[in-house]
Amino acid sequence: MTVPGHRRADEIGAGSRRRILDAAEELFAERGFDRTSFADVARRSGISRGSIPWHFQNKNGLVMAVAERAVRRIWPAGRYRSAPSLTEVFAETAQPAEDGNSALVFMILVEALDDRGVVHEHYKEFIRRRYEGIEVLLRARRPADADPGGAAERERAAAVALNGALIGIHLQALVDPETVDMDAALIALASMFERNTADVWSG
Structure with a gap:
C-alpha cells in the first residue's frame, strides 16, 4: 500500500532511494540493524514499505547499501x-x-x-x-x-x-x-x- 498522497511511480526514483537510505542510516545508528524493520524505515522516510524492496530487494540489500x-x-x-x-x-x-x-x-x-x-x-x-x-x-x-x-x-x-x-x-x-x-x-x-x-x- 502506498503512502497517502504518493503514487508508486513517485517512490522509485533517485530521490526516494536517498530518503530511504537517510532514514535507514538514522535508524541503524539509533537502534541497530536487528531492531530496525522496513516498516520503521517507511515511517521515517515517508516512502511506503512496499516500495523499499523495489530499491533494495531485502533488508540485507538495504544494510549493504x-x-x-x-x-x-x-x-x-x-x-x-x-x-x-x-x-x-x-x-x-x-x-x-x-x-x-x-x-x-x-x-x-x-x-x-x-x-x-x-x-x-x-x-x-x-x-x-x-x-x-x-x-x-x-x-x-x-x-x-x-x-x-x-x-x-x-x-x-x-x-x-x-x-x-x-x-x-x-x-x-x-x-x-x-x-x-x-x-x-x-x-x-x-x-x-x-x-x-x-x-x-x-x-
Whole structure:
C-alpha cells in the first residue's frame, strides 16, 4: 500500500532511494540493524514499505547499501593523497560523530565482526582504505636513506596501530561522550605522531 498522497511511480526514483537510505542510516545508528524493520524505515522516510524492496530487494540489500554509502562518504577514495598532514585528516574524522555517522560506523563494525554478515567485506574495505591512506602519508615522509623493504613493513605496522587508535577514540566518545573530547583526542594523537614520525623507520 502506498503512502497517502504518493503514487508508486513517485517512490522509485533517485530521490526516494536517498530518503530511504537517510532514514535507514538514522535508524541503524539509533537502534541497530536487528531492531530496525522496513516498516520503521517507511515511517521515517515517508516512502511506503512496499516500495523499499523495489530499491533494495531485502533488508540485507538495504544494510549493504547503507554500509557502502557510509564508507564512500566518510572516507572517500584518494582523500589521504590530497591531505598535507595526519593532523588535518584525523581532525576531519571527528566531524561524522556530530551527525550520527560515528555511531553508524560502529553499528556496521558490530555487524562486520560476523564474517558471515552481509557487511563484513564492506567494513574490511573501510578499514583497509584507512590504513592504506595513512601509509600514503607516511611514505611521503620516508627518509631518503631508509631501506624500502623494511620501511614499507614499518609503515604498514604504524598505519594499523594508528587506525586502531582512531577506532578506540571514536568508541570511547560513543560510550562516554560527556567525558571524551573526541576532537581534542584525535588532534592530540595526530600531533604526537607527527612529532615522532622518525621512530617509524628507526631501529
